[in-house]
Amino acid sequence: xxxxxxxxxxxxxxxxxxxxxxxxxxxxxxxxxxxxxxxxxxxxxxxxxxxxxxxxxxxxxxxxxxxxxxxxxxxxxxxxxxxxxxxxxxxxxxxxxxxxxxxxxxxxxxxxxxxxxxxxxxxxxxxxxxxxxxxxxxxxxxxxxxxxxxxxxxxxxxxxxxxxxxxxxxxxxxxxxxxxxxxxxxxxxxxxxxxxxxxxxxxxxxxxxxxxxxxxxxxxxxxxxxxxxxxxxxxxxxxxxxxxxxxxxxxx
Numbered sequence: 349x350x351x352x353x354x355x356x357x358x359x360x361x362x363x364x365x366x367x368x369x370x371x372x373x374x375x376x377x378x379x380x381x382x383x384x385x386x387x388x389x390x391x392x393x394x395x396x397x398x399x400x401x402x403x404x405x406x407x408x409x410x411x412x413x414x415x416x417x418x419x420x421x422x423x424x425x426x427x428x429x430x431x432x433x434x435x436x437x438x439x440x441x442x443x444x445x446x447x448x449x450x451x452x453x454x455x456x457x458x459x460x461x462x463x464x465x466x467x468x469x470x471x472x473x474x475x476x477x478x479x480x481x482x483x484x485x486x487x488x489x490x491x492x493x494x495x496x497x498x499x500x501x502x503x504x505x506x507x508x509x510x511x512x513x514x515x516x517x518x519x520x521x522x523x524x525x526x527x528x529x530x531x532x533x534x535x536x537x538x539x540x541x542x543x544x545x546x547x548x549x550x551x552x553x554x555x556x557x558x559x560x561x562x563x564x565x566x567x568x569x570x571x572x573x574x575x576x577x578x579x580x581x582x583x584x585x586x587x588x589x590x591x592x593x594x595x596x597x598x599x600x
Contacts, residue, residue: 368401368402368403368517368518368519369487369489369517369518369519370405370447370487370515370516370517371392371486371487371489371490371515371516371517371518372447372484372485372486372510372513372514372515373484373485373486373487374484374485375407375445375482375483375484375513376482376483376484377445377478377482378478378479378480378481378482378483378509379478379479379481380409380476380477380478380479381476381477381478381479382470382471382472382473382474382475382476382477383472383473384470384472384497385470385471385472386469386470386497386498386499387465387467387468387469387470387497387498387499387501388467388468388470388477388495388496388497388511388512388514389418389465389466389467389468389495389496389497389510389511389512389514390465390466390492390493390494390495390496390510390511390512390513390514391423391463391464391465391466391492391493391494391495391496391501391503392463392464392465392466392490392491392492392493393423393461393462393463393464393490393491393493394458394459394460394461394462394463394464394489394490395460395461395488395489395490395491396460396461397460397489397520397523397546397547398457398458398459398460398520398521398523399457399458399489399490399518399519399520399521400455400456400457400458400518400519400520400521401420401432401452401455401456401457401458401516401517401518402451402452402455402517402518402519403434403449403450403451403452403516403517404418404419404420404434404436404449404450404452404466404468404514404515404516404517405418405436405447405448405449405450405514405515405516405517406418406436406438406447406448406468406477406512406514406515407445407446407447407477407478407512407513407514407515408438408441408442408443408444408445408446408447408448409444409475409476409478410444411475411476412438412439412441412475412476413438413439413475414438414439414471414474414475415435415436415437415438415439416436416438416468416469416470416475417433417434417435417436417468417469418433418434418435418436418450418466418467418468418469419432419433419434419467420432420433420456420458420464420465420466420467420516421464421465421467421501422462422464423462423463423464423465423501424462424463426499426500426501429456429458429464430456431452431453431454431456432452432456433452434450434451434452434453435450436448436449436450436468437450438475447515449515449517455519457521458490458518463493465496465498465501466514466515466516467496467498467501467514468512468514477511477512478511478512478513479511480494480495480504480505480509480510480511481509482495482509482510482511482512482513483507483508483509483510484508484509484510484513485508486508489518489520492507492508492510493506494506494507494508494509494510495509495510495511496511497511519547520546520547521547521594522545522546522547522548522588522590522591522594523545523546523547523594524543524544524545524553524586524587524588524594524595524596525543525544525596526541526542526543526544526584526586526596526597526598527541527542527544527598528541528598529598529599530598530599530600531598531599531600532600533570533572533600534572535572535573535574535575535576536571536572536573536574537571537572538569538570538571538572539569539570539600540568540569540570541568541569541570541586541598542568543568543586543596545588545590545594547591548588548590548591550588550589550590552588552589552590553568553586553587553588553589553595554586554587554589555568555584555585555586555587556584556585556587557570557582557583557584557585558582558583558585559580559582561573561576561580561582562582562600564584568584568586570582570584570600572600581599581600582599582600583597583598583599583600584597584598584599584600585597
């Protein structure tokens with residue numbers, strides 16, 4: 349006969365981080381150290397499109413086990429970005445040479461063409477990390493300006509080097525823009541409006557006009573009515589199909 353018994357397993361810790369793209373795509377490690385107490389990390393400048401950051405990460409080296417506060421700092425003011433701080437528990441690391449991430453309380457949007465510091469707190473003789481002779485390859489959503497430390501926060505190098513290294517997970521939010529933004533038409537004249545949708549592979553939009561004066565085609569071609577008794581203002585709106593909360597409007 350067969351017997352059935354129960355055994356107690358060890359407690360498992362599950363860490364859930366938001367979906368997103370890692371800014372750091374590959375790492376060439378430099379020398380390791382742990383002789384500094386303070387903030388270390390990197391300085392970045394966001395590209396022409398805003399990015400939404402959902403988690404911060406720190407590189408895991410063999411033997412790392414501490415908790416590390418990480419934060420995003422405004423590069424112009426030196427102030428912490430509201431909501432841009434979290435704690436990374438390196439005890440959750442299982443594979444040296446990978447990042448351990450921790451989610452932010454909610455996603456933080458970084459402004460286009462603006463600089464930020466991505467920083468991790470380190471303690472002297474604590475967990476080891478890699479020096480600024482560490483080089484990384486990154487995505488195109490932002491430019492890596494170099495390694496940084498502080499506070500006050502200063503750049504320690506230029507180019508694709510960083511302390512740590514550190515990383516963040518991000519998505520490009522869906523945004524809609526439209527051209528032209530305003531136009532004047534006479535009776536029966538037409539105007540082609542062109543929407544630009546970023547942050548999604550689905551670039552389709554739906555068209556509406558308010559009030560319903562004239563007509564708008566599925567391709568964004570507006571036609572003024574054949575007769576107009578008085579000057580009339582019409583709002584033409586393109587709304588993203590992928591994210592209906594995002595739209596852009598033009599005035600006729």
